[in-house]
Amino acid sequence: MLAETVIAGLALASTAVAAPAPNPLQFLKRAPTPGVVIRQCTSPGMLALAYDDGPYQYTSELVDILDAAGAKATFFWTGTLYGCIYNQANAVKKAFASGHQIASHTWTHGHMGSFGEAQIRQEMTKVEDALVNLIGKKPAYMRPPYLETGGAVLPTLGSMGYKVITDDVDSGDWNNQSPQQSQAAFQRAGASGNGHIPLMHETYAGTVRTLTPWLINWAAQNNLKLVTIAECLGDADGAYQAGEFEPNGRNSC
Template identity: 80%
Template structure:
């Protein structure tokens, strides 16, 4: 009996040795932490097209352009910046059904750095409620308006479980940069190293109809895969909050 016990112990030890523990750094890489600012991809060979301020009148065109190229993107949407999000319900559902990542850009596009924690929570939960009503999902990613992350903002994002995205390439469309000037920003950033997460806005026709097709070609020429922000961070399964959510029937802002 003693010999059998010793043999069993040796076999268990042998099995444990054959299956080393995961590298903690790899686990961190695969699972971005909530409440921590992320500027660029953790994986090389990728470009995460990311658009702010919608949904808007160009959303449907943008989805068509991306889908025709087999590209995926991330939409950081507000609730009320360009009209009520419920008024764009068809476009919201179209983008989600096409496999693009839907993320939050807050309800009113206000200055988060000067808001209280309760105000910030309200900004986030209103977007959550709208998206549950429209697509049945709560986002796990967000990008703060004006890229402001001061004050109570990051601690509140950590509490709510949101991964906070900024950027490492600014297309400058918000600052009256032409699509051609935006192209120069990407060329200067280059295609080597870990992938880019650009700051772009789907509310400008030049960004949707000129810059995006150029970026699709640029990515192809440089061997870059066009993916969602979550995928470029090794977190494709973490794009949305876990759980099953029931729509509350709200139909207006």
Template identity: 75%
Template sequence: MLTNTLTALLLAVSAIAYPIEDPISVIKRAPSPGVVITKCSQPGVLALAYDDGPYQYTSTLVDILDKAGAKGTFFWTGTLYGCIYKQKAAVQKAYASGHQIASHTWTHSHMGSMSASQITTEMTKVEQALVNLIGKKPAYMRPPYLETGGQFLPTLRGLGYKVITDDVDAGDWNNQTPQQSEQKFQQAGAGGNGHIPLMHETYSGTVNTLTPWLINWAKQNNLKLVTVAECLGDADGMYQPGNFTGNGQSTC
């Protein structure tokens, strides 16, 4: 009798200290804003993620992904390679094809040395441009140079952004060839939670050589090619215009 009573008491204490969460709420939990995320939250996926566009290769990249039934994430700037509005057709094509559209800031500057006000301007100008072009604003972003110091994370948390970096650096920005990039993915392997690579759509080799190789590599390793949002358990990764608080101005 005493043993049964002690057992019941221990179980009650354990339930208080370690409450069992509703499985449905755990599944639906979205990534927290203002927290750096480096890789996917689930295995069996690969989130192809490209920075610095939109650019002259955007439309071709969309075609390559679409042909393979793959989804990618585009972290776009407002002015790095010309004005985003001049790439209207490519922007709308990528969004219409079901790829995730995310922010890479307006000018691709060093966010870690900026004030909260300057960071906010960098983000809201991209938001406004995307609202103008596709009717939605992004919920995800990747910081230029992967810099997250200073006022950056607190500001992004207040703006509601999920902050993405990477766990595999393709090295295309550092003059590495697609073949050298391929070796990095082979070394990283296909096990564990899925990778979120750092790649740039502004290099022909990344678009025309590395991406087809990654599509084939994913197929060989039974990896599903999904958006960053999907690989984190978030269905969309975009906000409706009603969440936007900008002033409607976003000219280059």
């Protein structure tokens, strides 16, 4: 009986020793923390194309350009900045169906840094409701207008589960920079290190028709994969809030 007990104990010890050690990389691939500013990808070899302020008259054209190149992008959309989001329903559905990430840029594109918690929540939930009506999803990512993250912004967005994106390359298109000047900003940033998350706007023809094709070529020349922000953060499955959501039937702002 004693011998059997000793043998069983040795077998258990052997099993414990033989168990593989945890892969340390598993601890590094955690989903981004809500309410914390994220400026850059967590992995090299990627470029996360990101466009603000739409949907707009160029959205469908931009989706065609990206799709032709097999590129994915993230669209930070507002509800009313350039007209009502429902007026661009076809473009919104087209971008989502093409596999691009749809994210929030608030309902009115106001200065969030001066908003209280209730107003911030209203800005976010209105976009959520519209996107549920249009694509059946609530976004889990957002970019604050004017990149404002002070005041009640981060605590409120964190409590709502939002991953907050800013940028590490500014195209300057919002500041009347030409596409050629924007290209220089990317060249200065370079293609090494962890991937870039740029600040660009789909509301400028030059960004859509000149800068984006150039970026597609630049990425190819530098062996960069053009991905959504969620993918470049190792969070491809976390681009949208979990759960099933019922549309409320609204189709106007």
